[in-house]
Amino acid sequence: MSRPGTTPRTGSAWTNWARTERTTPLRVERPRDVESLVRVVTEAGPSPVRVVGAGHSFTGAAATDGILVSLDAVADVESVRPRPDGTAYVTVGAGIRLGALNRALAVHGLAMRNLGDIDRQSIAGAISTGTHGTGARLGGLATQVVGLRLVTAAGDVLDVDADQHGELFQAARLGLGAVGLIAAVTIEAVPAFSLEAVEEPWPLEQVLDALEGPDGLVESNDHLEFYWFPHTRRALTKRNNRIDPRSRSAAPPLGRVRGWIDDELLSNTVFEATNRLTAVARGVTPVVNQVAARALSARRFTAPSFEVFVTPRRVRFREMEYAIPRAALVDVLAEVDRWIRRTGEHVPFPVEVRFAAADDVWLSTAHARESAYVAVHQYVRLPYRRYFGAVERIMAEVDGRPHWGKLHWLDAERLATLYPRFDDFRAVRSMHDPTGRFANPYTDRVFGPRG
Ligand SMILES: Cc1cc2nc3c(=O)[nH]c(=O)nc-3n(C[C@H](O)[C@H](O)[C@H](O)COP(=O)(O)OP(=O)(O)OC[C@H]3O[C@@H](n4cnc5c(N)ncnc54)[C@H](O)[C@@H]3O)c2cc1C
The missing domain is CATH 3.30.465.10 (Uridine Diphospho-n-acetylenolpyruvylglucosamine Reductase; domain 3)
Known part of the structure; x- marks a missing residue:
């Protein structure tokens, strides 16, 4: 078997990064240009063809027992x-x-x-x-x-x-x-462009109270996200705003040592260790989360945009994420909190909240609706189905739309009610792939067989 998330050789099993999917493709192809990609399609015979990227979807989006194509060499x-x-x-x-x-x-x-x-x-x-x-x-x-x-x-x-x-x-x-x-x-x-990042632990209530309104956190920051630590009333806020790095008010870049302590040691090395601990001694989760929510102290720095957006993620986990109407966010978080308290579920991973504008992409989770994203995670060694199942039921109440690459259990019948252009998508799919040559079990489930 190849390393999770990498493309195997023909005859070996493929598994995604999260280790939730495993298949052995009939053949693996690595075309180097569009002409050889065309040949893969025309010479596939009855076998389905799927391209895999980095295998970072938690769902079986890329999985196939037919022909698995890697375009790693088509990357110029x-x-x-x-x-x-x-x-x-x-x-x-x-x-x-x-x-x-x-x-x-x-x-x-x-x-x-x-x-x-x-x-x-x-x-x-x-x-x-x-x-x-x-x-x-x-x-x-x-x-x-x-x-x-x-x-x-x-x-x-x-x-x-x-x-x-x-x-x-x-x-x-x-x-x-x-x-x-x-x-x-x-x-x-x-x-x-450069971004100034301001990261601060806040009481959860303070975050939720300040979210909305013209001067609220969501509207007044270019990029707002926050992480709520279940079993606590604390959150880590991240506000990233465009700034001219030469301006006098811009915070200095992050020192190497501080960056390593926060992004590698606390967010990965220590986080892996605390997750391993909670996997064997689940009762300590609330205490660990209390400590974790305080361990990440405030920091402010300026860096090129892509360095601010991206952080290393070395702790392996499973994830479900739903896009919901922005106005429903506070109630949804309260419901998730109530469920965790009621059931005593142990959740060592923070719940991540992000935002997006309404857009016009047919199957975008933010299609025609200002959205908040609520992502729940579970450490790879812990069971996730009960927690994610409960969250999915809460999301259903507000017509939540699941991320297409993250775990969920919805099917085409339900998804059709959530996307106004779903049938348009299926019509285009039927026209351009009438026999389902690019289908797999996941697309059969979410779009219906052959659209
Ligand atoms: C640690 C981690 C962090 C993540 N962070 C985020 C995040 O911040 N925001 C977010 O929204 N998501 C996030 N995700 C989810 C991730 O971005 C998506 O699942 C994404 O699709 C993964 O890209 P990939 O290249 O690995 O695609 P794969 O998972 O390999 O494939 C995804 C889909 O794209 C199709 N595909 C790939 N290449 C082609 C092609 N050339 N032609 C046609 N179809 C193609 C595949 O067949 C499959 O259906 C994260 C996932 C992980 C594991």
Whole structure:
């Protein structure tokens, strides 16, 4: 078996990063260009074809017992086209990892407008599941995409954007690889920028009281997120705002030692140790969370945007995340808290809360609705089904939409009620992949067999 999240050799088993999925593909293909990707599709015979990115989805989004394709070798920056407003259209191979993309953009004085909290994913994998960061005026990564080069089930190569094959573009830019294989992605990059990060532990009530309103935390920060530690009334707030790093008010960069203590030692090494402890002595979880919520002390620093957005995540966990109407957030957190107290469930991982603007991507979890994201995690050695199942029931009350790459149990029938453009998506899928050549058990479940 290959290392979790890496692409195996033909004949070996594949497992995702979270170790929730395991399959042995019939064959593994590693095309080096779009022509060889087309050949993989046209010579596949009856076998289904799925592309895997970095295997960082918690669901079986990428899994197949058919032909597993890695586009790790299709990862170059193809072109950078500056635009009069300072942005640029940047076309990259679909397999490029976000970390490499960020570094390549920086060389051109550019950056992604927003990012999630790690950079291990491939660009195509990230957009295909609706990967997002935080920011009430910003959408997920798929909203930054302005064009795609697709290989269809018929083996055609199509350049699609809002004007050419507009509906196919809409479906494929967040489509779980079920409408076409993405060979290249064009993003609208913005001029490089710095962020000032302010991270502070706050009482949870203070955070919840200050969230909304024109001067509230959500609207007055470019990127707000907070982590609530279950079994406590404490939260760690993170406010990231654009700043000119040369301005007198900008905080200095983080010292190397302080950065290592916070991001490596406390967030990874000590966190792994405390999670191992709670896995064998679950009763200590509330005490550990009390200590953890206080251990992360306040810090303020300025750095290039992608260094602020992204943190190393070495503690392995399982995750479920729901997008809910922003107005429902406080009630939903109260419900989750009530359930944990009532059942005595031990939850050593903090609950992460983020925000996004409404967008127009058909299957975006923030489609046509200002959203708050609530993510629950469980350490890899602890059972998660009861906790996540309870959270899923709470989310259902407010028409929550699950992240496509994170654990959930919804099916096509329920999802169709949550997305106004769901049938449009299925119609495009049926037209471009009528026999389900790009299907797998996960797409069968969430879209229905062959759309
Ligand atoms: C530690 C960790 C942190 C995370 N942080 C965040 C976060 O901050 N925000 C967030 O929203 N999510 C987050 N996620 C979830 C993650 O971003 C998504 O699951 C993402 O899809 C993973 O990208 P990947 O390259 O690993 O894709 P994979 O999981 O390998 O694939 C995802 C889907 O994309 C399809 N796909 C991949 N490449 C192509 C292609 N070229 N053409 C067509 N289809 C393709 C696959 O078939 C599959 O359906 C996190 C996950 C982990 C494990």
